[in-house]
Amino acid sequence: MSNSVLKNTSLQAAFEIVAQQQQTFICDIFPSEDNEVKNEFDPRGMAIYRNNLLATAQQALAISFPTVLVLIGENLFHYASRQLLISSPPKHGDWALWGDDFPTLLADLAQLVDYPFVADIAQVDLHRQKSMRARDTVVDRASLQLLATHDIDDIYIELSPSQFVMGSTYPVIEFWLSHQQAVISDTTEALNQSFIQPSLDKLAQEDFFQKVLIYRPYFNAEIRELPASEFAWLTLIKQGTSIGKAVDIISNNDKLEHGFDFAPWLGLALEQNLISRLKT
Amino acid sequence: MSLQKPDQDANSAILIGVGLRHQHFTEALTTPSNIDFVEVHSENFFAKGGAALSVLAQASKKYAISLHSTAMGLGSAQGVPSHYLQKLNQLASTCNPILMSDHACFSWGQLNGQQVHAGDLLPLAYSEQTLMVLAHNIDRVQQSLGRSLLVENLSAYIQYSHACMPETEFLTRLTELTGCKLLVDLNNIIVTANNINAAQPLSYAQQWLAEIPTDLVGEIHLAGYTEVNEGELIIDDHSQAISNQGWQLYRYALERFGKVPTLVEWDNNLPSWQTLVAEADKARAIAGQVFDDDALSKINMTTKELEGEFTHE
Numbered sequence: 001m002s003n004s005v006l007k008n009t010s011l012q013a014a015f016e017i018v019a020q021q022q023q024t025f026i027c028d029i030f031p032s033e034d035n036e037v038k039n040e041f042d043p044r045g046m047a048i049y050r051n052n053l054l055a056t057a058q059q060a061l062a063i064s065f066p067t068v069l070v071l072i073g074e075n076l077f078h079y080a081s082r083q084l085l086i087s088s089p090p091k092h093g094d095w096a097l098w099g100d101d102f103p104t105l106l107a108d109l110a111q112l113v114d115y116p117f118v119a120d121i122a123q124v125d126l127h128r129q130k131s132m133r134a135r136d137t138v139v140d141r142a143s144l145q146l147l148a149t150h151d152i153d154d155i156y157i158e159l160s161p162s163q164f165v166m167g168s169t170y171p172v173i174e175f176w177l178s179h180q181q182a183v184i185s186d187t188t189e190a191l192n193q194s195f196i197q198p199s200l201d202k203l204a205q206e207d208f209f210q211k212v213l214i215y216r217p218y219f220n221a222e223i224r225e226l227p228a229s230e231f232a233w234l235t236l237i238k239q240g241t242s243i244g245k246a247v248d249i250i251s252n253n254d255k256l257e258h259g260f261d262f263a264p265w266l267g268l269a270l271e272q273n274l275i276s277r278l279k280t
Numbered sequence: 281m282s283l284q285k286p287d288q289d290a291n292s293a294i295l296i297g298v299g300l301r302h303q304h305f306t307e308a309l310t311t312p313s314n315i316d317f318v319e320v321h322s323e324n325f326f327a328k329g330g331a332a333l334s335v336l337a338q339a340s341k342k343y344a345i346s347l348h349s350t351a352m353g354l355g356s357a358q359g360v361p362s363h364y365l366q367k368l369n370q371l372a373s374t375c376n377p378i379l380m381s382d383h384a385c386f387s388w389g390q391l392n393g394q395q396v397h398a399g400d401l402l403p404l405a406y407s408e409q410t411l412m413v414l415a416h417n418i419d420r421v422q423q424s425l426g427r428s429l430l431v432e433n434l435s436a437y438i439q440y441s442h443a444c445m446p447e448t449e450f451l452t453r454l455t456e457l458t459g460c461k462l463l464v465d466l467n468n469i470i471v472t473a474n475n476i477n478a479a480q481p482l483s484y485a486q487q488w489l490a491e492i493p494t495d496l497v498g499e500i501h502l503a504g505y506t507e508v509n510e511g512e513l514i515i516d517d518h519s520q521a522i523s524n525q526g527w528q529l530y531r532y533a534l535e536r537f538g539k540v541p542t543l544v545e546w547d548n549n550l551p552s553w554q555t556l557v558a559e560a561d562k563a564r565a566i567a568g569q570v571f572d573d574d575a576l577s578k579i580n581m582t583t584k585e586l587e588g589e590f591t592h593e
Binding site for chain 1: 408
């Protein structure tokens, strides 16, 4: 065998030996249903690594899901964080990217069976966090000229990466807004008038389904309710439907009580940074 | 490959920096100070856009930037994932850091056949095999970045029974194998000395430094830790002012390694920006004494006050 082959073999062997050692260590510090740690190390030291992992996970989720923390309280939030470490351990080396499965975990949590809307609130938090980390975009104004030179059947919209659409059978916008730091100190009467009564009114509606837009005009992500026609519009645009065809589909949809007018929407979209550019 | 770092000849001033954390963004950008550079945790700026990157862009106009990574897991037998390196490369290209560093640790592994990141700086066994793994990974990272890394010593909470060389020998040989330099965290040495029940933690730490060749240190970290009860392990929590022992060790380190860029780290229980800057001023004053230059004239700290720092030991 040549020197380089020997060197590679030796390196491969080293990686295998070290991988085995490190694998044992990783398994010992991640939480599991079986909490007992059996290894050669000082249990005080292992406890530090385990606690660090849990504390960092809790802190990371608290940053990504601040409204959920306020809603369910620290104890349940910490329990849920530990459960997420077990079911969906981090894999990116960037804690901000951990937590995509948190809404689903909350939806399945026995302690929240009477509060099914918490999972949808988690989805709002998650979309806001993703929105605020999305690529900064300023609309390509030159691309708007396509409206003057091309048929709208041939023009498509590239939406801004910082906007997200979701739906819920609960009035999540009212729930979410009522748990923000700026309003939780309001009086009971103010909270009732601003959020609780509107929420109850909406819940009383048959087949209530709230359509939600999360968008980022500048650095802070905003949230607003979408009319059914705009929700349908954004869904079509996301699917790659041209402007002209999307307008036709919505106009011919008898279920949409209010029509859709593209021109004012474009003004709103520019104001709220919803689109990156037009394209053919 | 050469480390892109400031001139350290005898006539140049020592560079003193502080860790820049979210809570201090506004004051760091708007308050005058003597700070030469700020260190940020790379992963906090891995987003594609948003406010944090904007702050970093503004900070880089006022200060030199040091990118300190905490998640590369350089000693991982799983290797450092390409997706991580791509983000680090992208970030480095936007802020042109004067220093780039991470730790002699591992972080990546597998659970149930899936890659996981442990979210922590996990300790390495100081063995020949680990040295090969760490050196191989560092070489790959340096090739990818096109520059040398600084590699930081850890605080120890456990000891491997199969370690076959001292930490200082391990780190020295690492520099020989890879061309990297060391980021010597003085607080980590003191924490380790206490956790292994060294009879004289300061003497242990000075001996540790004495075993490191004088030309291998590219940066020094200063930090403080929360005192614990007897029998408990100290956690490297970066939550307090630098201890008296830390300052004494810093003086010793400067005498041994020369005008090495120095950073004050404070991550938890954050003080005011002014308090943090005052810690950096204290470091500058000590450097002024060690190198007998005019640094002391820049700050409001007398020799008597400085000496007072060391009289409580």
